[in-house]
Amino acid sequence: MSRFARFRMRASQTWARLRTNPYVERYEQVRRRNEDPELDDVPDEVEEEFADADEVEPPDPEGVPHGVKVAAGWSWRALVIAAAVVGVLYLASILSFVVIPILVSLLLAAMLQPLVALLVKAHVPRSIAAAIVLIAGIAAVAGVLTLVINQFVANIDTLVDSVQKGLLNLQDWAKYGPLHLEQKQINNFFSEFQTVITDWLSDNQSILAGTAVESLGIVFNILTGAFLVLFTTFFFMRDGRRIWTFLVRMLPERAHEPLLHAGFASWRTLVSFVRATILVAFIDAVGIGAWLMFLDIELAIPLAALVFLGAFIPIIGATVSGIVAVLVALVGDDWVTALLVLAGVIVVQQVEGHLLQPLLMGRAVSVHPLAIVLAVAAGVVLAGPIGALIAVPIVAVLNNGIKALRAHAHPPDETPGNVAA
Known part of the structure; x- marks a missing residue:
């Protein structure tokens, strides 16, 4: 058999396999029906499949492109989300006296909750376990603060001497270093600096007095916030799971x-x-x-x-x-x-x-x-x-x-x- 005859035979076999392909058969059926509308041998699902494939979205009667509609939809949704976030932050700023202690209490409860769980496993009532852990935590923080403050007070004189020594070294560097300043210039700089501070204090005495009064209010707010933190931390450690379950049950x-x-x-x-x-x-x-x-x-x-x-x-x-x-x-x-x-x-x-x-x-x-x-x-x-x-x-x-x-x-x-x- 010649090489050309073998090629024709392979081509005919390949075409026969393609004709038996169901997709090709469906395409031929639809094509024949389009050429002769009286033929009704095309299944409805085949016709719907090809009809959907060739269907083109009708033009918008308002003349607005589809891309603009999608962009507008994303834009107003983004604006709504941004407005919700701003609203939450604004409400949190108004209620900061309550929100901040609650957030700090969550951190403290997360830190102390494992100790409460250990005591509960040891058959200690949860309320007593939470109270013991809270008191122990307060004692530990107070001990650390006392140690740090005592160390600072004990070394404050040394630190002041070190600062004075550092200032003298700075003056020597300004005088004998690359700047080569004269002693008179250095003295004028420090005197002007002292004058600026003195003038600022004299000009802002009323502000400082008002600040002192406001400081008393700030101290009172800090003490109240600390009490709220302790109170909230105790209940978070004792009833945290029940509180979250109660809040969730209020939703759909x-x-x-x-x-x-x-x-x-x-x-x-x-x-x-x-x-x-x-x-x-x-x-x-x-x-x-x-x-x-x-x-x-x-x-x-x-x-x-x-x-x-x-x-x-x-x-x-x-x-x-x-x-x-x-x-x-x-x-x-x-x-x-x-x-x-x-x-x-x-x-x-x-x-x-x-x-x-x-x-x-x-x-x-x-x-x-x-x-x-x-x-x-x-x-x-x-x-x-x-x-x-x-x-x-x-x-x-x-x-x-x-x-x-x-x-x-x-x-x-x-x-x-x-x-x-």
């Missing part, structure tokens, strides 16, 4: 199970976050405090306590407390010691960022560093230091709570677009 029945699941997932996230933050802060304080004591820096223990408190504000808190330690070393000793302190602070922060945070935080509370920085900045703008403290826990809780809601709404085997489904 379809939302009960998803919100209960999301709430418990968010609470576990908050507990994990607080535990990891305390451990990281303790390691930072011990590391930097030991380095400061090794370098014989004044106020090493208060500075270590400052590092511990600053570590509760991720990224920014540790940086600010480290800068304070470097400045104290620069004023109290010399620039070489300050550089050594700076090196120690950088090493500890690198260990924290690359080892402690990923190891202790884990995926349960993982938040992108950019989100952390933006959350802390927004918290500082909205609520000052308290906002910086609670911003990251709020972001972590919302992140995992929304994930839990989505997982509950779309289980892994029913998730839209899942190939396995």
Whole structure:
């Protein structure tokens, strides 16, 4: 058989296989019916399939393109969401005297709740267990504050002498260093600086007097807020689950199970976050405090306590407390010691960022560093230091709570677009 004959035979076989393809047959049936309308051998489902494929969306009688409609729909929805967020923030600012103590109480309850659970497992009544843990926590905080304040008071004279010594060193550097200033110029600078301060105090006596009166009100508000924090923390530790269940039961029945699941997932996230933050802060304080004591820096223990408190504000808190330690070393000793302190602070922060945070935080509370920085900045703008403290826990809780809601709404085997489904 010639090569051309074999090619014709293969071509005919291929065409025969194509003709037996059901899609080709359906296409031929529809084509024949279009050519001869009297033929009625095309199934209705085949006709509907091809009719839907060729159907074109009718033009809008108003002349508005479809893309503009979609953009407008997303725009007004985004505006509604933004208005809702602004409304919530505005309401929270009005009720800040209540909202901030509640948020702080949630952090404290997340920190102390594991101890309450241990006592309850030991057959201690929950109310008594919550009271014991709360009193022990207050005693621990009071003891730490007393230690730090005593250390600060005991070394205040040394610190003042160090500041005076640092100012004299600064004057010598300005006089004999690259600036080559005369003593008269240096004296004029300090005298002008003192004059500016004195004039400001004399011009603002009424403001300072009013500020003193307002300070009494601020102290009263702080004491009231502290009492509210203690009272709320006690009930969060004792009745936290029942409180959340009661709030969820006020919503429509379809939302009960998803919100209960999301709430418990968010609470576990908050507990994990607080535990990891305390451990990281303790390691930072011990590391930097030991380095400061090794370098014989004044106020090493208060500075270590400052590092511990600053570590509760991720990224920014540790940086600010480290800068304070470097400045104290620069004023109290010399620039070489300050550089050594700076090196120690950088090493500890690198260990924290690359080892402690990923190891202790884990995926349960993982938040992108950019989100952390933006959350802390927004918290500082909205609520000052308290906002910086609670911003990251709020972001972590919302992140995992929304994930839990989505997982509950779309289980892994029913998730839209899942190939396995």
